[in-house]
Amino acid sequence: MHWAWQGLCFALPADWDVTVLEKAYLRADDAAGPRLEIVWRQNTPMAEAALRSRLQRLLPDATFDFSSGPTLHALPGVLAFRFARPPESRSPAGVGLVLDLPNQRSAMLLVHQPHPDGETLRADCTATAALLGSLTVAPAGALQPWQAFGLRLAVPATYALQRFHFQPGHFHLQFNGPARGLLRRPEGIVTFDRLGPASMLLRGRSLQEWAATFHPGLPLDERTRVAHPGPCSARWRACSRWSETQTGNWWRTIWGDPGDDMVLSLWLDDEDTKIMALLARGAPAREEPLLRELCAHYAIVPA
Incomplete structure (x- = not known):
C-alpha cells in the first residue's frame, strides 16, 4: 500500500500494516512484530554527532555501524546506518535512515529485521530493499x-x-x-x-x-x-x-x-x-x- 505522510512517500509490503499513526510517528507491523518506525521532527537539520547521540538514546541496547548503511544517493541529507541488538530482542538487526525534508523537517526511519538467519532473513532483506527503493521525498513545491x-x-x-x-x-x-x-x-x-x-x-x-x-x-x-x-x-x-x-x-x-x-x-x-x-x-x-x-x-x- 502506498503512503505519503509529512512529506515522505513510500510503499509498504503487502503483509505490513500500519498499527500506530500519529502526527509525527508511524509504525508498521507484520506477523512477527514491528517492522518500520518513522519519527518526524520539526526543526533545523541536526549535526551528525547529535543524530548519533539521539539514536543511542532511542535504541540504548543497540550497536550502530554508520559505514555500511543502505546507499540512497537520490534522497536529501541521508545518514544511513545498520544496527544490531541482543539476540533475545524481538528485532536483533535492522537498518536506518535520517532524511532532510522540506520546511525545516527531518525524518528518522528504523526498519527492523526480526529474523536472524535462513530463508526468513532473505525475505526480510527483500522486503526492506523494496521499501527503501520506494522512498521519495515530496518536493518543496506548491x-x-x-x-x-x-x-x-x-x-x-x-x-x-x-x-x-x-x-x-x-x-x-x-x-x-x-x-x-x-x-x-x-x-x-x-x-x-x-x-x-x-x-x-x-x-x-x-x-x-x-x-x-x-x-x-x-x-x-x-x-x-x-x-x-x-x-x-x-x-x-x-x-x-x-x-x-x-x-x-x-x-x-x-x-x-x-x-x-x-x-x-x-x-x-x-x-x-x-x-x-x-x-x-x-x-x-x-x-x-x-x-x-x-x-x-x-x-x-x-x-
Missing part, C-alpha cells in the same frame, strides 16, 4: 501529497496537519495554514472528510440536504450555490463583501484574521459509495485555481 488508508489528497506545502482520525465510515483530516498577523491565526484551514456508505447517509436526500446536517452552521442554500468544476457535483461559496475591500485586506494583513470566506465542495466517489467533502476557509477559499487543484487531487485510490 502542493504536498498525502496518502493513507486508500485516501489521497494534496495541500499547500506550508499547511500543517492539525488533527485527523480514521474511523470506520469517516476519515477526517484538517490542515491549518501559517499563523499570520497580531492575532497569530492561521491564514486558512482546509478540511477533508470521506464518509460512507453514501446510501445509508443520504437515505434518498440530495447532497445539499445532507450537507445541511453535516455542516449545520454553513449557509448552504441556492443563494450561495455556485458552479462546480472538476469532480464536484455540488459547491457552495460564502464570501463577505467586506473581506474583498481594501479595509478587509488591511485587517487580514495586520491582525491575521482569516475572515469568514468559505467554499464547501461535495461529490461521490468509489462507485458512488463514498461522500467526499472538502471545506476551505480563509485564504484557500479566495483562490479558485488552488481550489481546483485541491479537488482534483482528492480521491479514493485502490488498496
Whole structure:
C-alpha cells in the first residue's frame, strides 16, 4: 500500500500494516512484530554527532555501524546506518535512515529485521530493499501529497496537519495554514472528510440536504450555490463583501484574521459509495485555481 505522510512517500509490503499513526510517528507491523518506525521532527537539520547521540538514546541496547548503511544517493541529507541488538530482542538487526525534508523537517526511519538467519532473513532483506527503493521525498513545491488508508489528497506545502482520525465510515483530516498577523491565526484551514456508505447517509436526500446536517452552521442554500468544476457535483461559496475591500485586506494583513470566506465542495466517489467533502476557509477559499487543484487531487485510490 502506498503512503505519503509529512512529506515522505513510500510503499509498504503487502503483509505490513500500519498499527500506530500519529502526527509525527508511524509504525508498521507484520506477523512477527514491528517492522518500520518513522519519527518526524520539526526543526533545523541536526549535526551528525547529535543524530548519533539521539539514536543511542532511542535504541540504548543497540550497536550502530554508520559505514555500511543502505546507499540512497537520490534522497536529501541521508545518514544511513545498520544496527544490531541482543539476540533475545524481538528485532536483533535492522537498518536506518535520517532524511532532510522540506520546511525545516527531518525524518528518522528504523526498519527492523526480526529474523536472524535462513530463508526468513532473505525475505526480510527483500522486503526492506523494496521499501527503501520506494522512498521519495515530496518536493518543496506548491502542493504536498498525502496518502493513507486508500485516501489521497494534496495541500499547500506550508499547511500543517492539525488533527485527523480514521474511523470506520469517516476519515477526517484538517490542515491549518501559517499563523499570520497580531492575532497569530492561521491564514486558512482546509478540511477533508470521506464518509460512507453514501446510501445509508443520504437515505434518498440530495447532497445539499445532507450537507445541511453535516455542516449545520454553513449557509448552504441556492443563494450561495455556485458552479462546480472538476469532480464536484455540488459547491457552495460564502464570501463577505467586506473581506474583498481594501479595509478587509488591511485587517487580514495586520491582525491575521482569516475572515469568514468559505467554499464547501461535495461529490461521490468509489462507485458512488463514498461522500467526499472538502471545506476551505480563509485564504484557500479566495483562490479558485488552488481550489481546483485541491479537488482534483482528492480521491479514493485502490488498496
